[in-house]
Amino acid sequence: MSERPFNSHGNTPAAWTAVTICMVAFVIGAVGVLAANWALFWIGGVGLFVVGGVVGKVMSMMGYGQGTAPAEH
Secondary structure, three states: OOOOOOOOOOHHHHHHHHHHHHHHHHHHHHHHHOOOOOHHHHHHHHHHHHHHHHHHHHHHHHHHHOOOOOOOO
């Protein structure tokens, strides 16, 4: 049995970090679209969004995520 009880709310450092990075990427991408700066949109917005997903997954694998649900409910 794990130390932390399973809940599916995502209140973990991995989730918070991934969401924060993705929100910053969204704002940068929106600024890039509004300024018609497509390099900023693709590199700063889309690229950073992908980095946020990777960072969240890596942090989760390092133990900062939710973990898996227990087999018995």
